[in-house]
Amino acid sequence: MPAFDWREHFSPFIDSLNHSDQAAWAEVLTAQLIRRFEDNPHGDMARWHAALQALPSDLPAKVELNSSAVTVTSEQPLSEQDAENLERGLRGLMPWRKGPFNFFGTHVDTEWRSDWKWDRVSPHLADLKGRTILDVGCGSGYHCWRMAGAGARQVVGIDPGLLFMFQFLAVKGYLGDVLVDLLPIRMEDLPDNLEHFDTTFSMGVLYHRRSPIDHLLDLKGTLRRGGELVLETLVVDGPEGFSLMPEDRYGQMRNVWFLPSCPTLIRWLERAGFRNARVVDVSDTTTEEQRQTDWMRYNSLADFLDPNDPTKTIEGYPGPKRATIIAEKP
Numbered sequence: 326m327p328a329f330d331w332r333e334h335f336s337p338f339i340d341s342l343n344h345s346d347q348a349a350w351a352e353v354l355t356a357q358l359i360r361r362f363e364d365n366p367h368g369d370m371a372r373w374h375a376a377l378q379a380l381p382s383d384l385p386a387k388v389e390l391n392s393s394a395v396t397v398t399s400e401q402p403l404s405e406q407d408a409e410n411l412e413r414g415l416r417g418l419m420p421w422r423k424g425p426f427n428f429f430g431t432h433v434d435t436e437w438r439s440d441w442k443w444d445r446v447s448p449h450l451a452d453l454k455g456r457t458i459l460d461v462g463c464g465s466g467y468h469c470w471r472m473a474g475a476g477a478r479q480v481v482g483i484d485p486g487l488l489f490m491f492q493f494l495a496v497k498g499y500l501g502d503v504l505v506d507l508l509p510i511r512m513e514d515l516p517d518n519l520e521h522f523d524t525t526f527s528m529g530v531l532y533h534r535r536s537p538i539d540h541l542l543d544l545k546g547t548l549r550r551g552g553e554l555v556l557e558t559l560v561v562d563g564p565e566g567f568s569l570m571p572e573d574r575y576g577q578m579r580n581v582w583f584l585p586s587c588p589t590l591i592r593w594l595e596r597a598g599f600r601n602a603r604v605v606d607v608s609d610t611t612t613e614e615q616r617q618t619d620w621m622r623y624n625s626l627a628d629f630l631d632p633n634d635p636t637k638t639i640e641g642y643p644g645p646k647r648a649t650i651i652a653e654k655p
Contacts, residue, residue: 329374331362334494338481338506350516357514361487373491376417377498381407381429386499390474393440394425394432395467397499403429418492420621423464426496436621438614439467442528442557446649449605451553453477456523459547462530466493466507472526479504481522485511518546528557528649533580541597548654554599559584560607560648565592569642576629576638576645587648594652602652610645 335358342351362370381403389396403411411431415421424435454476460469463482466489472480482493484507493507512530525547527540534540544554559581561569565588575581585593587604594602612635615626626645631637636644 329362329370331358335506335508337502338508341504347519347521350519350521353514353516354508354510357510361509367487370487373418373488376414377491377494379410379414379417380495380498381411382498386429388470388496388500390470394427395470395496396427397429397496398427399429415495418488418495420623421465421492422621423467423489426467428495433620434618435465435467436615436618436625439464440471441614443468443471445606445608446528446555446557447471447475449649449651450475450555451524453524457481457521459483459522459525461512461525461527461544463489463507463526465489466496466505468526468528469493469505469507470496473503473505477524480506482507483510483512483515485509512540512543515543515547517543520546520549522547522552523549524553524555526555526557528555529647531556531558532575532582532584535582537583537585538593538597541593541599545598545654550654552654554594554652554654555649556590556594556652557647557649558590560587560590560646561643562586562646563589565589571640571642574640575642576626576640577624578629587650590648590650594650598655599652600655602650604648604650606649608647610647 339351339355342348384399384401386397386399411429415428415431415433421433421435423437423439424433425440426433453472455478457479458472458477460480460482463469463484466482469480469482487509490507490509525544527544531537531540548554561584563586568583568585568589570583571581591602612627617625629639630644631639638644
C-alpha cells in the first residue's frame, strides 16, 4: 500500500491560498506540513491510513450534512466484502470522540453527542450562507460538516490530532471537491492577524489555555472586521471577576487552567476588543451527552464525576457547565 500522500489532500487548499491574498500563509503551512508528515511522522499514521483505505470507495455515495448524524449513503447495497472492509476501517479509526456519523447504515456512536451542541448553538448564529469559517480545535470535523450543510462557502478546521484528520477524511472521501478542509495544526501555527474569516468558532478550547486573554486576541486576529466569534467553554457560577483555577486537575484533566463566571468571560471579551458580547446558552454537561460507547471504550465523563455527588467532579469542583458566547470584531 502506498504511503499517505499529504500533498494530494492539502495541495488544493494551498493552491487556493496562493490564488488569494494569503500566499504567505500558504508558504508557512507547506513548511509545517512537511515537518509533520515527512520530517517527524506519527508512528500510527500507516495504521490509520490503512484503515482509511479499507473503506469502500468503488460505489456511488452521497453525504447528508444536515441530519444529527453526518451520513454517508448509497442506493447500491454493500457487498459482503465491502461491509467487512467498512467495519474494519471504521474500527481502525477508533476512538471516535466527536460525532455522530453513519456510514452506509453503520452508526458510529461517538463519545460526544456533538449534534446536541450544534442544536444549542446554531439558532443564535448569523446566517452562515456564503461565509468563510474557521473552526479552532475542530476534532474530527463534525461541526465543520454541519457548517457546510448550513451553506458556508468555505470551512477550515484546525486540530493537531492526526487521528481526527483521518476520521475527517473518511467523510471527505465521499464528497469529492468541496471547500471543507481540516489542517493538522495548532492555533499558534496560524499566521498572526490573518483577518481572513467571517466567522471563527472556538468550542472547548479556552479552558485549555494558560493565557485565555491571549487566546481571545488570537481569535480576534483571524476575523475580518465585523466578523463573528462563537466561543464555547467551561464556566462556573459566580460574580464578575470570579474565575476558578483548579489546584491540579479538573475532571481528571491536567490541562484545565481557568473556568470563569459568565460575567467574567464577557469582561475578558470586552477587554480583548470584542463588542456586543452576549451569552446565548448555558448548559450542564451530562453523562447522556458525553459517555463511553462501543466506538470510544476509554473512560468518559461518568468516571470523572464524584460517584456520591454527580454535580461535582471527582476532585470536588463544580460539575461541567458550558456557556456559549457570541461577539463581534469591530
